[in-house]
């Protein structure tokens with residue numbers, strides 16, 4: 550345990566670590582682990598979709614020519630394919646373009662400008678608009694709020710989801726709180742899945758703002774890394790049981806199933822919400838890319854097809870997660886300088902080091918040629934109050950690159966921790 554070392558021992562250790570670090574630096578490496586992107590081999594799993602999936606047949610099952618205009622909410626077979634991901638009925642889904650993030654942005658932009666189903670006025674007519682942001686969370690959720698001028702309130706994560714005591718209290722007393730970001734399964738970056746209790750507490754919220762919405766971004770709903778995957782409750786069903794059927798808007802996409810550059814995204818919600826969104830969205834587009842919808846439906850066929858496909862992803866990426874976790878267990882755990890969670894799925898390992906070390910670790914890694922997600926990015930306004938959290942994204946590099954990157958990461962983490970202890 551580094552904390553038990555004397556100043557002399559720490560200084561000695563610092564010299565050793567510096568020597569190791571300089572040796573890595575001399576290799577002039579260039580490794581990018583900044584974003585959770587699928588590796589090329591993962592993208593190759595779906596390549597048939599681009600080569601001979603349509604084979605000159607451009608008609609959807611109800612006879613629509615997918616090359617032409619029309620069908621705002623998605624062709625029937627694309628809805629059928631995506632419905633089980635969110636656990637919704639036929640009239641509770643819109644299949645859009647390639648990006649769920651765009652659907653989320655647009656949903657918030659429309660809520661600001663025009664309001665949500667059942668709302669009395671557009672959100673922007675409130676004195677202020679605020680969102681609850683469980684953190685560490687997905688940087689781009691927070692970036693949407695920041696870019697639109699929505700005030701963010703940080704909510705801490707507990708073992709099984711956001712701190713629900715705080716969420717319940719805040720939404721009940723402040724009608725300027727219009728939404729909350731949730732990544733309920735294999736959360737980005739913590740890897741946590743929400744417990745049944747947390748999901749039920751969400752469904753039973755009693756927000757003061759009648760136009761409050763839960764943004765349920767289920768981006769990693771089929772992205773399992775083990776044979777004993779996490780399971781979460783269906784939030785829409787729970788909301789219906791609780792008499793709050795319109796409070797949740799769900800999102801997902803095939804970005805990390807097929808292609809991030811050309812997948813399918815969808816929104817799931819109560820039929821009333823969906824009808825209302827359709828009525829607003831009709832001014833944004835005549836219809837999304839139906840050829841891509843048709844390609845996906847033909848390639849995957851059904852939910853079983855997606856499940857089988859995700860096993861192939863798992864075979865490629867689970868070994869990469871193991872490299873990260875093995876390195877952390879071997880190099881960091883004995884020294885008591887950090888914590889992390891072994892995720893059962895998703896795309897990240899969330900590393901929480903000693904307070905005041907995250908920026909330094911990221912900077913040290915960068916100087917040695919390893920680019921990580923910026924420290925602080927996982928918190929609203931890019932400000933980690935403890936400067937301790939770093940998101941590790943293992944999927945994109947090759948196993949060899951990842952091994953080297955993790956060696957550099959571990960030396961950097963140890964060095965930054967020793968420096969911090971010496972400060973004290």
Ligand SMILES: Cc1ncc(COP(=O)(O)O)c(C=O)c1O
Pocket residue numbers: 585647648649650651687732737766768801802803804809814
């Ligand atoms: C939680 C979460 N939501 C959404 C996205 C982006 O999804 P899409 O590619 O569908 O826009 C990501 C990508 O990293 C993510 O981690």
